[in-house]
Amino acid sequence: xxxxxxxxxxxxxxxxxxxxxxxxxxxxxxxxxxxxxxxxxxxxxxxxxxxxxxxxxxxxxxxxxxxxxxxxxxxxxxxxxxxxxxxxxxxxxxxxxxxxxxxxxxxxxxxxxxxxxxx
Numbered sequence: 001x002x003x004x005x006x007x008x009x010x011x012x013x014x015x016x017x018x019x020x021x022x023x024x025x026x027x028x029x030x031x032x033x034x035x036x037x038x039x040x041x042x043x044x045x046x047x048x049x050x051x052x053x054x055x056x057x058x059x060x061x062x063x064x065x066x067x068x069x070x071x072x073x074x075x076x077x078x079x080x081x082x083x084x085x086x087x088x089x090x091x092x093x094x095x096x097x098x099x100x101x102x103x104x105x106x107x108x109x110x111x112x113x114x115x116x117x118x119x
Contacts, residue, residue, distance in 0.1 A: 004071075004074035004077065009070075033045035035076065039076075039080070039097065080096075080097065080100070082100065082101035082102065082103060083095075083100065083101070083102045083103070084102065084103040084104075084105050085102070085104065085105065086104065086105060086106045087104055087106060087107075088104060088109075088111070088118070089102045089104070089111055089118045090111075090117055090118050093118075095113025095115070095118065096113075097113070098113060098114060098115045099112060099113065100112070100113040101113075102118055
């Protein structure tokens with residue numbers, strides 16, 4: 001799982017640093033759109049809708065926008081990460097989204113949330 005530790009993120013981000021600023025922004029938009037569609041399969045990436053939704057953030061200085069964006073991505077990572085614990089999670093833990101994983105650390109059994117149960 002990715003850590004939200006700035007120094008570790010800087011090390012992991014080295015490969016993106018070779019891109020121009022425009023290429024980095026384009027890659028980020030594409031990745032965010034893909035992430036949005038993974039979390040919500042019927043979501044679209046309509047540019048005008050995204051601009052309308054983002055209008056309030058556009059009044060903030062760039063540094064604050066980037067800081068907020070980074071924190072939101074860390075929050076998303078925490079939500080979509082796999083879970084782990086002792087024993088079968090059925091009846092004990094409710095999944096957050098379909099496809100979420102759970103590892104029973106005592107038996108190394110892997111489960112996946114299907115929206116109703118861990119299978």
